[in-house]
Amino acid sequence: MNFNLNENKTVNEIYKLMSQTIIPRPIAWVITEDDGVVNIAPFSYFIGLSSEPATVLISVGHKADGSEKDTLLNIRKYEKCTICMVQESDLEKMHFSSKSLNHDASESEYFNIETINDDQMFPPRIATAPVAYYCTLNQEIDLEGSATVPLVLNVEKIFVDDDIITNKETLSIKFQPIARIGKSYAFLGEDVDAPQIP
């Protein structure tokens, strides 16, 4: 079946087609701050763009009433965010943190998500997250009239919990992340070695 996206397809249908086929997607658990209010929200339109320079991209849609999400407002205002990777044991907290609260309410307090402020220059990281990327805003991408705003972020610093570094000399890291599949979640299976290219 071919789906021509230019012929009467609703945004919801296109979302269904893309979110169930671009899988598995990693989840960026994004922390921003405004006037001391810690905002936390998950984003699965999230990719690593480049290692040189170290950049990632998250794509931020809009709230149900058409207004900007707090994450976007805060990144525009301070040009900073902290992105945590989500491990299996944090699935519930991560999912709950997608609730749309008022701008002056913190998902950290509302859902009791503990954060650690070990770098005053950036929003805190989530205490139980094994990896955190401390990011600055590189640029917004203009999708010409769309309310969705892809943000390119420079990764300035990466925290990796010592417990998931399996070999410091080879810099080998292993943890149990959650992936997004459509509106559900998946865990990773066993690693498979890459085949030798003849």
Ligand SMILES: Cc1cc2nc3c(=O)[nH]c(=O)nc-3n(C[C@H](O)[C@H](O)[C@H](O)COP(=O)(O)O)c2cc1C
């Ligand atoms: C797993 C997951 C992934 C999500 N991915 C996105 C996404 O990529 N882009 C987006 O705009 N919203 C996404 N959402 C919805 C936001 O998390 C939600 O709108 C949240 O309330 C935004 O919070 P904020 O207003 O504090 O920024 C996702 C929700 C979940 C549960």
